[in-house]
Amino acid sequence: MKCTFLGHSTLLLQSGVDAVLTDPLLTPRIMLKKRATPPGLALKDLPRLTAITISHAHTDHLHLPSLALLPRDCLLIVPSGVGRFVRRLGFSEVRELAWGDSVTAGAFMITAIPVNHVRGRFFPWQDTGVNSYVLADAAHAFFAAGDIDFGPSPEMAQLADRFVLSAAALPVGGMREVSYYERRRGKKGVHIDPRTAWELFLQTGARMMVPIHWGVVRMAGTPVREPVEAVLEAARAHQMADRVRVLDPGEAWEL
Numbered sequence: 087m088k089c090t091f092l093g094h095s096t097l098l099l100q101s102g103v104d105a106v107l108t109d110p111l112l113t114p115r116i117m118l119k120k121r122a123t124p125p126g127l128a129l130k131d132l133p134r135l136t137a138i139t140i141s142h143a144h145t146d147h148l149h150l151p152s153l154a155l156l157p158r159d160c161l162l163i164v165p166s167g168v169g170r171f172v173r174r175l176g177f178s179e180v181r182e183l184a185w186g187d188s189v190t191a192g193a194f195m196i197t198a199i200p201v202n203h204v205r206g207r208f209f210p211w212q213d214t215g216v217n218s219y220v221l222a223d224a225a226h227a228f229f230a231a232g233d234i235d236f237g238p239s240p241e242m243a244q245l246a247d248r249f250v251l252s253a254a255a256l257p258v259g260g261m262r263e264v265s266y267y268e269r270r271r272g273k274k275g276v277h278i279d280p281r282t283a284w285e286l287f288l289q290t291g292a293r294m295m296v297p298i299h300w301g302v303v304r305m306a307g308t309p310v311r312e313p314v315e316a317v318l319e320a321a322r323a324h325q326m327a328d329r330v331r332v333l334d335p336g337e338a339w340e341l
């Protein structure tokens with residue numbers, strides 16, 4: 087399996103001729119703001135997609151202008167209650183996956199995993215599901231978390247019981263400066279800080295961590311790489327820096 091980071095929660099996973107794109111965020115501007123780094127791959131360089139996964143309905147993950155840029159001849163996988171937002175886009179097939187559901191997409195078996203993140207599209211009371219996914223081929227299982235919030239995440243330890251994960255892609259904040267998230271450690275709130283991401287990674291039992299949810303939304307005057315440097319620092323404190331595979335936007339990694 088090969089993993090290419092395109093920025094934010096967008097990953098391109100390839101196995102043989104099959105390719106899955108997660109949470110595509112590919113436009114030059116996001117919510118009117120210029121992105122901090124360009125998409126890791128130009129649209130013309132994307133392979134033919136077998137499937138696209140959407141983790142939840144927030145606009146940085148279910149980004150309709152980005153989906154509109156992609157060919158529609160593939161399977162679009164969304165959480166429960168999210169199909170209504172994408173049906174009119176004309177994808178070959180739209181599948182809503184509830185927690186625990188699996189679907190085969192070429193060489194990939196894709197399983198929806200519970201994750202602790204606020205629901206809704208624009209408001210938390212909207213009834214839309216929130217998934218993370220394990221994408222497995224014959225050799226590897228790759229966990230793509232999408233978004234996680236502060237609070238209990240028992241699902242991370244449960245992953246270790248169920249899968250032998252080659253890698254876990256976990257969000258490291260990235261919407262605000264690291265100190266903002268650090269101040270909220272141990273409290274409730276949307277998104278997690280890099281150290282919490284590192285702790286959750288250890289619970290997953292995965293061999294390698296890939297930091298995601300960074301590199302696109304410009305933070306308040308802080309370096310774009312600030313959250314990944316903070317993850318590396320947490321890993322170094324455990325003498326485990328070699329377990330973090332930082333992929334800069336556009337960088338690919340053969341698992």
Ligand SMILES: [Zn+2]
Pocket residue numbers: 144146147232233299
């Ligand atoms: Zn997000």
